[in-house]
Amino acid sequence: MTDLSKGMARHIDHLVLPTGSLEAARARLSRLGFHLAPVGIHPFGTSNACIYLADGTFLEPLARSDESRAKAAAADGNLFVARDAAFRSQCGEDGFSAIAFGTEDAAADHAAFKHEGYSAGPMLEFSRDFVDASGRTDRASFLLAFAADPDAPDVFFFTCQRVATPNADRSGLERHPNGVQGLKTVVLAASEAGRFERFIRATSRAAINRRSNNRICLSAANAAIELVDDAELVRQFGATCGQQRGLQARAIVFVVGNLRATRSWLESHDVDCEAKLRRLIVPPAPGQGAIFVFEELS
Numbered sequence: 586m587t588d589l590s591k592g593m594a595r596h597i598d599h600l601v602l603p604t605g606s607l608e609a610a611r612a613r614l615s616r617l618g619f620h621l622a623p624v625g626i627h628p629f630g631t632s633n634a635c636i637y638l639a640d641g642t643f644l645e646p647l648a649r650s651d652e653s654r655a656k657a658a659a660a661d662g663n664l665f666v667a668r669d670a671a672f673r674s675q676c677g678e679d680g681f682s683a684i685a686f687g688t689e690d691a692a693a694d695h696a697a698f699k700h701e702g703y704s705a706g707p708m709l710e711f712s713r714d715f716v717d718a719s720g721r722t723d724r725a726s727f728l729l730a731f732a733a734d735p736d737a738p739d740v741f742f743f744t745c746q747r748v749a750t751p752n753a754d755r756s757g758l759e760r761h762p763n764g765v766q767g768l769k770t771v772v773l774a775a776s777e778a779g780r781f782e783r784f785i786r787a788t789s790r791a792a793i794n795r796r797s798n799n800r801i802c803l804s805a806a807n808a809a810i811e812l813v814d815d816a817e818l819v820r821q822f823g824a825t826c827g828q829q830r831g832l833q834a835r836a837i838v839f840v841v842g843n844l845r846a847t848r849s850w851l852e853s854h855d856v857d858c859e860a861k862l863r864r865l866i867v868p869p870a871p872g873q874g875a876i877f878v879f880e881e882l883s
Contacts, residue, residue, distance in 0.1 A: 594790045595686035596806035597768060598745050599635070599643045600837060602874045603669060605678030607634045610646040613872030618763025618850045621646070622755075627713055629666050630655030639759040640767030640807065644837075645685075646872075649673075664706045664731045668741050676739055681834040681875035684771060686789060686805075688730070688744035695730035701787050705733035705741055712749070725749060734784040737832035740773070742788045763850045764841040769880060770809040772821075772836035778814040781832045785812060809838075822866055822876050823859065836876035838864070844881040 604610040611621050611634055621634045630651040636644040647669065649655050659667040672682040688694050691708060698704040712726040726749035733741040775781055778799055785791065791803035791810055799814040818824050822836055841847045848865055851858050858865045858879075865879040 592790055594792060594804060594806045595688070595744070595788075597642055597771065597808050597810075598685045598687040599645050600681065600768075600771065600834075600875075601645050601647055601669075601683035601685065603673055603678065603680050603682050604646050604648055604872055604874060606872070607632060607646060607648045607650075609872040610634060610648070611872070613870055614646065616854050617856060617867065617873065617877065618847070618854070619644075619761050619765070620758050622758055625713055626650065628711055629658035629663050631666060631669065636761075637755045637758045638761075638765060638767050638839075640840075642768045642807065647682075662707055663709060665709055665729065665743075668705070668731075668733075672739060675830065676833075679869065679871055679874035681837070682740060684740075684742050684789075684810075684834065685729075685745045686742065688746050691728040691730040691744050691746035694744040698730060698732045698788070703732040703734060703784060703787060705731035705743075710748075732784075732788040734781060734832065737775075737781060737784070737830070739830050740832050740834045763879070764843055764847045765839045765879070766842055766882065767840050768808045768837070769840045770811055770836075770838035770878075771834065772811045772813060772818075772838065772876075773832055774813050774815065774818045774835045775832045776815055778812050778817070782812065784832075785810060821862065822878070823861065824868070824876055834875065836878055838878040838880055840882050841879050842882055844879065847879045 614621060619636045621636055624632055624634050626632045631647055632650040633645045633647050655666050659670055695708050709729040712724055728746040728748055729743045731743045778801055782801055789805050791805045794804050795802040799817040801812040803810045856867060858867045867877040869876060
């Protein structure tokens with residue numbers, strides 16, 4: 586068996602945040618100081634309103650806009666929709682369900698995931714229309730390869746190959762009133778932090794740069810991935826562990842230019858936040874399925 590952690594670390598492309606309503610997500614995330622893109626409609630019953638960051642990553646608030654089409658797609662083997670439905674059934678409508686890594690060869694990733702024992706099932710190829718901030722449309726096409734650990738049914742990873750990329754100017758969407766410049770860390774939690782280390786290293790190819798009894802810090806190509814246990818989740822974020830089934834995606838740490846300015850925005854928009862460990866922590870809320878953390882660029 587090969588070790589997928591060998592080779593260049595993958596870069597995080599985007600994070601999937603299920604929501605019961607894109608309208609609720611837009612209201613909540615706008616209140617937090619993010620600009621959201623126009624609605625994008627998938628051909629398999631889901632839709633999104635993405636938040637693009639200046640570092641090239643993005644958040645994907647994801648709703649089920651056509652339930653009958655989504656169910657038909659899942660029955661036909663569409664893993665993206667099937668995993669989304671399973672997550673909502675267990676964890677509720679709002680959450681943090683997946684990490685997508687960028688790739689130039691999703692087919693090779695799929696073969697490697699199968700060899701490694703982490704393939705979640707068949708690949709997915711699809712296209713959808715893209716609308717930029719000015720209303721100009723283009724066509725985007727993608728190829729996805731999925732990885733999952735059977736002991737972690739509430740989170741999955743996939744690689745995303747852009748087969749056709751829209752020629753669109755996103756710069757206006759990447760400047761956010763809250764001062765967010767990019768993604769710093771994705772936090773995953775499990776009752777035993779080391780239990781899923783191999784799965785994370787194999788799928789992300791991230792190298793370990795720090796380890797303790799309750800925290801493993803890994804370096805993807807463009808951001809960190811932290812694997813923490815329940816006690817560390819409480820220490821860092823004051824979060825309850827909830828009903829965990831293995832591994833869960835729990836928090837997103839953003840880089841901001843000026844933490845005072847970010848706090849001023851949040852407080853002026855009546856967003857509850859806590860200053861802790863030189864960070865601002867915003868707990869999940871309807872339309873915001875993960876803990877959001879804002880940290881000043883050091």
